[in-house]
Each structure stands twice: as C-alpha cells, then as structure tokens.
Amino acid sequence: MATIELAGLDWAIIVLYFVAIIGIGLYLRKFTKTGDDFFMGGRKNSSWVAGLAFLSANLGALEILGWTGGTMKYGMFVSHFYWLGAVPAMLFLGLYMMPFYYSSKIHSVPGYLKLRFDERTRLLNAVSFAVMTLLMSGINLYLMALVFKVLLGWDWHVSMWVSAAAIGCYITLGGLMSAIFTEIVQFFLIWAGLFLLSILGVMEFGGIGNVMQGLPSTMTSLWATTGDAGSNAMGVTWLGLVMGLGFVMSFGYWTTDFLVVQRAFSSKDLRSARLTPITASFFKMALPFIVVVAGMVAYKLVMDPASGFKLPPDPSDPSKLWNDAALPLLIVRYYPVGLVGLGITALLAGFMAGQAGNVSAFNTVWTYDIYKAVINKKATDEHLVWVGRVTTVVGVLLSIGTAYLAMQFNTIMDYIQAIFSWINAPLFATMLLGMFWKRTTSAGAFWGLLAGMIASFAIFMGFRFNLVGPDLASVLTLSAAPSDMTRNLWQAIWAWLVCFGVTFLISLFTTPKTDAELVGLVKGMTPKVDEGKVWLLGRPGFWAAVALIVVIALNAYFW
Amino acid sequence: MSQNDEGREPLAIWFFVGVILAVYGVLVIIGSFVPGRPTVLAETRPGLWWGSLMVVFGGIFTTIGIVSHRKG
Numbered sequence: 001m002a003t004i005e006l007a008g009l010d011w012a013i014i015v016l017y018f019v020a021i022i023g024i025g026l027y028l029r030k031f032t033k034t035g036d037d038f039f040m041g042g043r044k045n046s047s048w049v050a051g052l053a054f055l056s057a058n059l060g061a062l063e064i065l066g067w068t069g070g071t072m073k074y075g076m077f078v079s080h081f082y083w084l085g086a087v088p089a090m091l092f093l094g095l096y097m098m099p100f101y102y103s104s105k106i107h108s109v110p111g112y113l114k115l116r117f118d119e120r121t122r123l124l125n126a127v128s129f130a131v132m133t134l135l136m137s138g139i140n141l142y143l144m145a146l147v148f149k150v151l152l153g154w155d156w157h158v159s160m161w162v163s164a165a166a167i168g169c170y171i172t173l174g175g176l177m178s179a180i181f182t183e184i185v186q187f188f189l190i191w192a193g194l195f196l197l198s199i200l201g202v203m204e205f206g207g208i209g210n211v212m213q214g215l216p217s218t219m220t221s222l223w224a225t226t227g228d229a230g231s232n233a234m235g236v237t238w239l240g241l242v243m244g245l246g247f248v249m250s251f252g253y254w255t256t257d258f259l260v261v262q263r264a265f266s267s268k269d270l271r272s273a274r275l276t277p278i279t280a281s282f283f284k285m286a287l288p289f290i291v292v293v294a295g296m297v298a299y300k301l302v303m304d305p306a307s308g309f310k311l312p313p314d315p316s317d318p319s320k321l322w323n324d325a326a327l328p329l330l331i332v333r334y335y336p337v338g339l340v341g342l343g344i345t346a347l348l349a350g351f352m353a354g355q356a357g358n359v360s361a362f363n364t365v366w367t368y369d370i371y372k373a374v375i376n377k378k379a380t381d382e383h384l385v386w387v388g389r390v391t392t393v394v395g396v397l398l399s400i401g402t403a404y405l406a407m408q409f410n411t412i413m414d415y416i417q418a419i420f421s422w423i424n425a426p427l428f429a430t431m432l433l434g435m436f437w438k439r440t441t442s443a444g445a446f447w448g449l450l451a452g453m454i455a456s457f458a459i460f461m462g463f464r465f466n467l468v469g470p471d472l473a474s475v476l477t478l479s480a481a482p483s484d485m486t487r488n489l490w491q492a493i494w495a496w497l498v499c500f501g502v503t504f505l506i507s508l509f510t511t512p513k514t515d516a517e518l519v520g521l522v523k524g525m526t527p528k529v530d531e532g533k534v535w536l537l538g539r540p541g542f543w544a545a546v547a548l549i550v551v552i553a554l555n556a557y558f559w
Numbered sequence: 560m561s562q563n564d565e566g567r568e569p570l571a572i573w574f575f576v577g578v579i580l581a582v583y584g585v586l587v588i589i590g591s592f593v594p595g596r597p598t599v600l601a602e603t604r605p606g607l608w609w610g611s612l613m614v615v616f617g618g619i620f621t622t623i624g625i626v627s628h629r630k631g
Contacts, residue, residue, distance in 0.1 A: 005596075007590075007593065007595060009586060009589065009590045009593060010590075012586065013583060013586055016582070016583075016586075020575070020579055024575060027569070027570075028569060030564065030569075031568075031569045049572055177569075180572070181572050181575060184572050184576060185572075185576055185579055188576050188580060189579075189583075192580060192583065192609075192613055196605060196609050200599075200600050200603075200605060203600060203603065204599060204600060333598065333599050334598055334605065335598060335605070335606075336590060336591060336593075336595055336598050336601060336605065336606045337590040337591075337593045337595040337606075338586055338587040338588075338589060338590015338591060338593070338606050339587055339590060339591075339605065339606050339609065339610075341586070341590070342583055342587055345583075
C-alpha cells in the first residue's frame with residue numbers, strides 16, 4: 001500500500017509535540033529535588049491529575065489501534081474490556097485496597113509485599129515486574145516503529161531512537177511528574193485527535209443507527225450471545241468472561257500492576273488517592289465511543305466496495321487483512337491537512353506515553369525494591385534520585401534492545417501477550433488474601449505466588465507447543481478448541497486459583513504475623529476511613545456508586 | 560513537587576494542556592485553509608470547527624491553570 005503523505009503543517013504539529021514534552025521535562029527539572037519528587041511526583045496531586053494519569057498510563061496507542069481493529073472482529077464485545085474488564089476493578093481498588101496501599105506510604109506494590117509478608121516475596125514480584133515492564137516497553141517501541149514504517153514510511157531505527165531518546169530525556173529530568181504531565185497531555189491529544197473520526201464516521205452514514213444497521217447480531221450485543229461459546233465471535237461463555245476478564249485479569253491488572261497504581265500514590269492525601277481510580281473509571285467508560293464506534297464504521301466501509309476503503313495485508317501474516325490499520329486509514333479518509341498531523345501526533349503520544357509509563361515504573365521498582373533492598377541498603381535519598389536517573393537511561397536502552405529482539409524474533413510477541421497472566425493474575429490472589437485475611441502467612445504468600453506463576457506458565461507452554469489435547473483443553477478452558485483470547489482468560493483463572501489455593505493451605509500450617517505487625521496493612525487491623533466530615537460530592541463512595549450505576553446502565557442498554 | 564530555587568511552585572498541568580490545545584487548534588484551523596488531497600466530508604470543514612473548539616477548550620484550560628497557580 002502507498003504510505004500516508006504528510007504536509008509541512010502536519011510535520012510542524014509532530015515536531016511541536018517533541019518540543020513541548022522535552023520543554024515540560026526541562027521545566028519540571030527545577031522542582032525535582034527529593035526521592036518523593038522524582039519517584040512519587042511529590043505526592044501533591046489532586047484526584048483529577050492522578051486519575052487522568054492513572055487512566056492514560058494504560059491508554060496506549062496499541063490499545064486504541066488494537067481495539068478499533070478488534071471491533072471489526074468481535075464487535076461490541078470489545079466494550080467488555082472497558083465496562084466489565086476495567087471499571088469494577090478500578091472501583092474496588094479505590095474503595096477497598098487504596099487505604100492499605102496509600103496509608104503504608106510505600107513507594108511501590110512490591111514495597112507493600114515487603115511490609116505485609118517478607119523480603120523474598122517482594123523480590124520475586126519486583127524482579128518479575130521489572131522484566132515485564134522492560135519487555136512491554138520494548139514491544140511498544142517495536143510496534144510503534146512497525147506502524148509508522150508501514151503507514152508513513154518512516155525509518156525503523158529513526159522512529160525507535162528518536163522517541164526513546166525523548167522519553168529518556170524527559171523522565172531523567174522530571175521523573176514521575178514528567179511522565180504524569182505527558183500522560184495527561186496525551187489523554188487530551190487522543191480525544192482531540194481521534195474522537196473526531198467517530199463523529200465524522202457517524203456523519204457519513206447519517207447517524208449511529210445507520211452504522212449499526214445490517215451488522216451481524218454477534219457484533220451488536222454484549223451479553224445476549226454469551227450463553228453458548230459458539231454463538232459469539234470471541235468463542236467464550238459468560239462464565240469465562242465474568243471470571244476470566246471481569247474478575248481475575250481485570251482485578252489482577254488494575255489493582256496490582258504498579259504501572260497504573262503508582263499514579264494514585266502521587267496523590268496529595270488518602271481521599272484523593274481513593275478518588276484517583278474512581279475518577280479514571282468515568283473516562284475509561286467513555287473510550288468505546290472512540291474505539292468501538294470507529295471500528296464499526298471501518299467494518300461497514302470495508303463491507304462496501306464502493307466506499308474505496310481497503311485494509312492492507314497484515315505485516316506479520318500477509319494472508320490476512322491488517323485490522324489494526326483501520327484507525328490510521330480513517331484518518332486518511334476524513335482528515336485534511338493539520339488534522340492529519342494531529343491524529344498522527346495523538347498516536348505517537350499514545351505510543352510514547354505507554355513506554356514512559358513502563359520506564360518510570362521500572363526505575364522506581366529497581367531503585368527501591370532491588371537496589372536499595374538488596375544492593376545498597378544504606379543509600380541516601382539524594383543517591384537514590386541519582387540511581388533513578390541512571391536507571392531511566394539504562395531502562396530506555398534495554399527497551400531498545402528488546403525492540404530489536406522483537407524485530408528479529410516475531411514469536412516473542414506470543415509470550416508478551418500472555419505475560420500479564422503469568423505475573424498479575426496470581427499476584428491478585430496474594431494481595432486479596434494478604435489484605436483481607438490476617439491469617440495469611442509469609443510462607444504461604446511466597447510459595448502460593450510462585451506456584452501460581454509456574455501454573456500459568458506451564459499452561460501457556462502446553463498450548464504453545466501443542467501438548468494439550470482436546471480433552472484436556474475442554475477441562476482447562478471449557479472448550480475443545482479455544483481461541484487465543486479464551487486460552488488467555490482461562491490461563492489467568494487457573495493461575496489465580498492455584499495461587500489462592502496454595503497460599504491458603506500453607507497459611508493454615510505456618511505461623512502468621514502478630515496483630516501489631518499488621519496494623520495499616522490488613523482489613524480489621526486498620527482504622528476505618530471516616531468520610532463523615534466530607535461533603536457528599538467529595539466522597540469516593542458516592543462517585544463509585546454513580547460509576548457503578550452508569551456502567552450497569554450501559555451494559556443493560558447494549559445487552 | 561518541591562519549590563524551585565526561587566521558592567515557587569510549578570505551574571499546574573492544566574496550563575500546559577491549555578496552551579498545547581490552543582496552539583494545535585490554531586494550526587488545525589490554518590490547515591483547513593491549505594489546499595490538500597480530497598477527503599470525505601470535506602464540505603463540512605472539520606478542520607475549521609474542530610480547530611475552533613480546541614482553541615476554546617485550550618483557552619479554558621489555560622485560564623484554569625493560571626488561576627490555580629495564583630491561588631497556590
């Protein structure tokens with residue numbers, strides 16, 4: 001396919017973005033003096049700032065391109081990843097888990113594991129999280145270069161090195177606060193640069209009703225076709241959806257992944273920290289109005305040969321069409337000069353913010369949970385800030401190395417897609433037991449977490465190398481021929497169950513910590529949060545209830 | 560964040576968001592007058608009204624950023 005041509009004005013908009021983010025980094029450098037400034041954004045942010053950063057740390061261009069393309073395959077089912085697979089977990093984090101995280105004044109999620117359990121559990125999680133973030137950052141970099149190479153004809157190496165250098169520059173200068181500022185800028189750029197596509201798509205068809213008209217029923221419903229796995233495009237039942245996506249994967253990611261939770265730690269007080277994921281949940285709910293609507297518009301256009309809208313072959317499998325190219329091709333279809341630059345900048349910002357989030361989380365976990373915990377226990381605050389800056393540069397370089405590795409070995413992508421269920425799904429069981437059952441012991445947590453990670457990895461390898469036959473597959477996934485998505489969901493469920501079971505059993509036979517050691521870390525051992533003196537509109541509980549009502553209404557409307 | 564060497568707090572993020580939206584809005588409006596390749600729904604002038612909307616929102620956010628910085 002021919003590449004998208006950019007006018008001088010479009011280039012100006014892209015260059016201006018780089019100038020802006022590096023300028024913000026330089027500006028924030030003057031205010032970044034202590035460890036709390038560099039790693040925790042000064043702990044002075046409002047729930048609006050922390051909430052938008054919380055959402056944006058997850059809102060990468062990969063998600064937007066992937067789910068717009070995913071809508072062409074799965075239809076409205078993609079909304080499950082927002083309304084079922086994110087919002088309930090975000091509300092749970094804000095209402096029930098944040099008091100334990102925030103009150104203990106930790107720097108990271110592994111830091112909580114150290115306080116609640118012991119050093120070995122912290123180290124197990126810190127090392128696996130550090131590896132995961134570097135891999136994710138590198139893959140993000142690789143896919144960014146791939147998208148821009150195919151669609152815009154940009155050179156691989158220039159795309160990767162320029163964007164990585166910009167990220168390294170502004171995070172080294174301003175730390176987490178730089179990452180948060182650019183994430184919020186990215187959030188507004190994504191809405192400014194991409195929401196217009198959905199609006200123009202609906203305008204072309206003469207209304208949203210006309211867009212939906214004629215689509216197969218499997219594409220226009222959320223729950224009506226989940227009674228039988230064979231009735232929907234994703235090949236999953238409501239049980240797999242609710243347990244795998246709505247519970248284990250969603251809660252595992254949103255409540256334990258330090259990449260997003262770190263943004264809440266930057267809040268100025270506990271109430272703001274609790275409101276952080278709750279505020280973010282409203283914006284998360286709105287995202288299907290970009291990705292799902294744009295995906296349906298693209299589907300209708302592809303189905304109509306007269307529209308002139310064609311998808312290119314998938315670069316990794318030329319026998320298939322490349323659905324992920326749908327959004328950039330809508331930019332070409334609808335956007336004039338200037339708006340094209342804005343749309344491309346929104347995608348670029350999305351890719352870069354995804355990498356920046358990983359790098360800033362990596363430098364914190366490395367500095368506090370590996371360097372200070374194991375290598376230099378007496379390090380001063382000033383020294384740790386220096387280590388954080390050096391780690392940022394090293395992290396960026398390692399990400400570039402991972403990106404080149406992914407370029408050489410495409411199979412690495414298969415492993416990356418499953419990595420969340422190796423690490424986050426069992427960790428959620430550890431956290432749940434650790435925060436809500438005071439009998440959970442350090443030995444139980446460590447061996448349970450390890451067993452859950454191994455179980456998840458074993459199931460993944462079993463399917464990857466065809467060691468799992470149809471009979472075993474039916475037991476493991478309730479389907480003799482599960483799709484990749486179904487496998488991932490059930491792999492996460494099993495990892496969670498194994499971790500939960502092993503932790504529970506070992507805890508019954510080992511010695512728990514004393515009540516005094518668990519104050520502030522476990523429910524029942526922590527003073528209850530008193531919201532009595534706060535006005536109704538300032539209460540996390542009120543806004544969580546509103547969010548829950550809205551998300552239930554959305555599910556009911558599109559049932 | 561700490562204060563800088565002159566004892567000042569950093570500007571609020573809303574100021575930066577506002578300036579970026581406003582500047583981009585102006586560039587998008589300018590782009591709507593630049594002749595380019597034909598696009599679907601070009602007759603609705605999306606660059607003109609969307610760019611104008613960005614300038615308005617940019618102005619609002621810039622004002623919020625300045626006011627909140629002055630309040631400290």
